[in-house]
Amino acid sequence: MDELKVIGKPIRRIDGKVKVTGKAVYSDDVILPRTLIAKVLHARYAHAKILRLDTQKAKDLPGVVAVYTAKDIKFNDKYFRMGATRDTWVLAEDYVRYIGDMVAFVVAEDEEIAEKALKLIEVDYEQLPVVATLTDAEAAEHLARGDKPGNVAMPLVVERGDVEKDFAEATVFVSGKYSFPSLHQLHLEPNSATAVYEMGKLTVYCASQVWFHIREDISAVTGIPEKDIEIKPMDIGGAFGARNDQPLPVFTALLATMVKGTVKMTNSRLEEFLACRPSLGMDIEITMAADSEGNFLSKKTKLLSGFGAYSSDSDAVTAIACLRADNNYRFRSVYIEGTGLYLNHAPTAAYRGFGNPQMHFALEQTIDKLAVKLKMDPTELRMKNFMHAHETTIHGFKPQTNGIAECMNKAKELMKWDEKKKNSVKGKGVGVAALIHCSGSRAGKPEFAGSSAHLRLEGSGALTVLIGECEMGQGAKTVFAQIVAEELGVDPQQVNVIMGDTALTPFSTGTNGSKLTINLGNALLHACKDLKRKLTECLRERIGTGPVIVKDGNIYGEYTGEYVMSLEEASARACYARNGQAFLGVGIFEPKADLGDRTGYGNLAPAYPFGIQMAEVTVYDDGSYTVDKLVSVHDIGKVINSQMAYGQLYGGVMQALGSVTMENLSINNEGIYQANTILEYKPPTILEMPEIEGALVETIDPYGPYGAKCIAEPPIIAIAPAVANAIYDACGLRFEQAPITPALVKKKLMQKQRGANAEEEA
């Protein structure tokens, strides 16, 4: 293979300039003539029966166009997500089940009138007991919703191997009971959508990770066929999984259809917190069994996950949390009991990592406990038990590359691990955690696993990539421009990339599962090849160039190597020879990935990223602690753009640090989200960030474009357990609950002191 000219280089983002100069156009920037404004009346209580709902006064307010409740909506029960549970409604019918549940829509001439009208809607409720915690939900003394016995949304029981036999053989056991809260993705741009209904057709301007799913959802609740719905992609101010299930654009389209006009809806920050889809909080119990040499034998896991009042992607998240982390290690057997539970919380769904960070928080701490018990270095214990490339893991993964050992060595070097372990300083500690994820995990459509891409070359020389996924800040547009630039030898800044206009692009299943570089990158590579073949064929047959190839943005003789003409000239002549017809390169990637059987067994992804994350902390006598340094080393396959890969790495590490040290929705027993402002939710600011040392290990995966896998989700996965393990190393206190706030550390130190005092007295 020739040396790569564009791939692997820190190419400037092709969409960077419009964003940093404020010229990017986001959904709320869409201003169309005769736009009506819609607002939602949300539930007052986390669980209540609607006794009376009277909208007459609101309807009578001048300037109000319509007020709708559940009974006005023909397909009120048709708002399904991709989840299998199918248990949600557009508007609440007889019951409200979380604060933020939607009771009525108001459509008015302007925002002020709409808000006034909301206040005129009269609702009488009968309050019902609120199921606010996983413990309460499991106990099922009260039901979060009357129609779901035992509060159970999803049972999953998986056993591989002979757990009882392996437990009987084992000599060392460790266990823990962990708790990881529901987190908000905290994308900065609130959801907004504008929908135009005209003569039976809908055009919807919005920001989404799943343009084609949104189209399906809109079709389901409006009854308008998908072919008559067009989703116009707007620039996206962050997603992180939050735009995987978005009621807002769907309901905007529904209202536009109902009033037969143009309707706009924009969430307030409060609505983003209460009426969107945060991550799943989980309680996880693990017992691990090993032999005295430190070989992992078996593991029993009991997991409870909070679905909220309705299910969204929560079933898929729960399944991944149950299974994925195990695949990093050589277990002989595992037993998993995962239960998704209904709570009177907002429905929960995807957040970067898709359930994997929650389980890593539990498993990687349990492994740390085992290392303590065996008096082994936690890095060595892990190294001893890692799976290798070409082996089939316990749940059926078949990674062709696995750079985890290199990651570990590099991380130890960056952290000066051995040195710090040897010369331990009081109050200081280091912690390690390993991670595995999927690169392009199969999700979205059971019918197929792959992705499609188009590349168009026009007579003007314009090159346009057409892809049905989204650019949400991750840099996919630039990656695709780089691939075209590499294959055709043009400047990446000259490649147009259109992502997500449902009228223009191939169908896609959603920007999730860390799949764009590997799946769409492969598809686009095929599209480039297809385009080159079609162009050179035309040049040979219709222009008479003889056999030619495309290279460095020019056309050269295939055998002579001589310059024939520029690509621009070639495109003009070839297109005109075809009566103006542009060239369309079509690319399909069909990964060798299974959907998994009913127990989740299968090779779910074309490739698997691995990584090691480490933390160094100082814990002070007074209970405060500082995270002094974080190390994050990832096997991501071939690096496509080093600058953006590190950007993903630092961003993920920062989000993870927030989740383990401070972020909390603070949901109380009444189901109220007390941290419903960014101030109270407390994400870290740049001033909280310690030094981050990142490194990338380049394995060349046979299934990745140029050998690339992914970097999207991995950096968020194992920082939390690394920090918790470091705190243990520093002070001997084990925190099985996140976030580990100074108040929590203080409380635990006080308990420890009291315990010590009590012992002394005794």
Next chain:
Amino acid sequence: MNVSKPQTIDDAVLFLTEHPDAKIVAGGTDLLPRINQKLEEHAELCYIDDLPEMCEVRAEQDGSIFVGASIRLAEVAEIKILTKYTGFLQAASKVASPQIRNQATIGGNILQENRCMYFNNQVPWSDVNHCFKWGGKQCFQYKNSKECVALFQSDVAPVLISFGAKAVIRGSEGIREMPVKDLYMQAGLKNLAHNDILLGVKLPPLFKTEYSAYVRKTIRGSFDFPLVSCAVRVCVDANIIKDSRVVFGAAGVMPAELHMSNEVFIGRKIEDLPLLADELQPAVSKIIAPFQDTRINAAVRKDMAKEIFIKAIAQICQGN
């Protein structure tokens, strides 16, 4: 919303007298978020951000220093004659974020509303929590409380109290002064009439040798309200402590002063300060109100107060 902008203090006082519903706004960083959150509604705002008398810093003849209420928190660090008021500089530099410190005023920080998660993170469409601040009759902090117990959150005020600073107030009767401490009343109320304007604060002249420090505890290192905070000032002559003042913020509805400090400190050597401070620890935990929210319980808050008191004392000893 109507915003009026009087050109002089006299006009402002007159305007407020004539408009009993008007709300004063200067930097706006306390009030405007509540308006945006729909926790408050005001038809009339009186904007007094740049009245000349309130933007001044000047040394008075008696050696005290007047700091105008409209001085930005970020500006405090740049005012030379304040350099030795260490605790004041520390407190002003810790408030919120750099952006907010560029906008927020000293006056606003002193007069900021008390905060409580049950109120400040209220859902406007919910009536689950209609508490005293909403004009209701219940408190979600203490179910049996007969008034609002929201937490006092100013970083600057505890330090000003520790310096014995005075508030300079212009009301309909002219200018008057009162100790900053006396501004605060039960239930988060302020000891000011509707048409009173805080012109600034007057810091008394420094003692010959004087040390001060401000330490606080937060969940997030930057951009956060204190979980609890402590301002300490110690005056020394020939190594002997002559005067002291210890004030806690975020300790209840008002700043809480540790009155016992002088009993223990005065007449003793500055070197003995850490030991003496240890003696005071039980007294510290007594003056911290048992306020709790979802992030920190009452016992931890008390313990943190002791800890930051010791830290502040340690800073003072280092400065010595």
